[in-house]
Each structure stands twice: as C-alpha cells, then as structure tokens.
Amino acid sequence: MIMVTPSRKPRVAADAKDGAETLDFGMLPGLVGYVLRRAQLRVFEDFIRSFEPLALRPAQFSALLLIEANPGRSQREIAAGLGIQRPNFVAMMDEFEARGLARRTRSEVDRRSHALMLTPAGTDLLVRAKAVVAEHEARATAGLSEPDRLRLLALLKAM
Template identity: 60%
Template sequence: MSRARRALAPSPDTPVPPAVEADLRVDLGPLPNLVGYAMRRTQVAVFADFIATLSELGLRPAQFSALLLIDRNPGRKQSEIAEALGIQRPNFVAMMDEMDRRGLTRRLTSETDRRSYVLELTEAGRTLLERAVELVSEHEARITRDLSRDEVDLLLGLLARIAN
C-alpha cells in the first residue's frame, strides 16, 4: 500500500503519461531530482566518452591527468603528483611503472633527497600528451555542445559550490 513518504524534492508532479507508455518506463521516483543522482548519471556518461576518447592513445583518464601534471610541475616528487590527483601513493606506483615502460615518463633520483623521485616527461610523452590534449578538447566540445560558453562557466561555478 503506502509508498515511502516523499521527504524529497517538491515533486514537479509529472502528469500521468498516456496508458500505452505507462507500462514501458520504470518510475524513477525522486531520483532524477536528486543532485547526487543526476550528477552521477551524467558523470558516468561523460566518463564513458572520455575513456573512449583516450583509448585510441592507450591512455586511461588517470594517466592523462598524471601526464598533464608532470608536464606542468617540473621537479615535483612522485608522491606530490599522486596526492594532487587524489591517487593513493601505492596505486600510483604501477601507473608510473607502466608509463616508464612505455617510454612516456622518467623517474630521476632527486639530488636533494635520495628517497624520492623527480618525475619528467620524455619527448615521446610530451608528443603523446599534446595529442591527448587535442582529443580531450574535442571531447569537451562534444559533451558541452548543447551549452553556450556562459552556460559552461555557470555549470563549473555551480559544481564548485557543491559539497565543500
């Protein structure tokens, strides 16, 4: 009998759809009105496109952002790059191993602290990153194609004010 009480969102109370369609679509209830749910669903779709975009270069999202940060932050330690990306240090090791093996990055033993590595891109790494940046730029244009520049800025601003 009783549906769980609507403690959520001032329901827009969508009018009951015509009988034919009524049985086809599953009622998502308040889910579409939840910021968390909407953001997750959208993010999953965007991420899928992002992964597909980079896959032609054999890069995964975390690798792309790692290359970007290494390029922009010469002299930084492995642990600093990892932390900035929100990646646990242990999990960053295998990622660096693979990128080293592919000849995209190099780990130089620091001259001031022999415990740590200084990361840098190889020439191949820089070339690949440039191509990746182009592809990501296209991806960005693709996912925001229905939004104006102002709307994109608005979205970025709103996202920055969530969950802080």
C-alpha cells in the first residue's frame, strides 16, 4: 500500500497503523510506464544493496558481462550495446583500469580504437558478481513461477 508521511513524500507502508493518509493513485496503476518504473525502482534498490560489497553499479556489472562475452571488442561497440554515451563509458573504463578489472589495448583491426579485455581480477570479480546476481534475481522474481518469469521477460523484450 502506498502512503504519504507528514513530509508529504510517498512511500510504501506495510499497513496504515502509522496514521498516514492513503493516496488514490487514479489511473497510474493502469499505466505500463508507471508500474514498470515502480518495479524497476524496487529491483534496482535490491541490486544496489546486493552489489555494494563488490562496489559495482548496474551499468558496471552489465559492462563487465559484455566485455567478458565479447573479448577484444571496441569501447564504442560495448558502449553502444549498452546504450551508454561514449564519454561515460570511457570514464567507466578508466575506473575499471584503475581497479585492475579490465584493460584497453590498441585494436589489431583498427588502430584508432581500443580492444577491451577483462583482467584475471575482473574475471574473479565477475564470478562473485554472477553469484550475487543469481540471488538478487531469485528475490526479484520470488512471486513468479518459472513460466511467468519467462513470460515477463518475453513481454518486456517485446516493448
């Protein structure tokens, strides 16, 4: 149930015992964008909390996965695949290199671009991160049967 506290900020409350007034959300619960965004916020909150010990944000985890799956691909390709602007991805790669997780080398095919590779430390971190993401996914989809989880993925991909 969504409640409003005296500070007037909406929040999720377990019940109405705290005296907060119940909000009428009108048509919002019937709008795909609204419901999708609320679900995304809950999923990201759990992801961020789960990955805090690894010091990884969602975009960083995604980038490491793509670099692992596509060794030697360029920064431009990985950034485009994730929908990350090039300057932001360059900064992310700078951080990966500073942490010893990934490295850039001159591409053998196009000397103007960099080929990306995980380091052994990056591979080790990704092994741990995959275990964390499996637990996170289990929590995020706990209320769904496996056929429903697969249907949800298919529906979201269709959008």
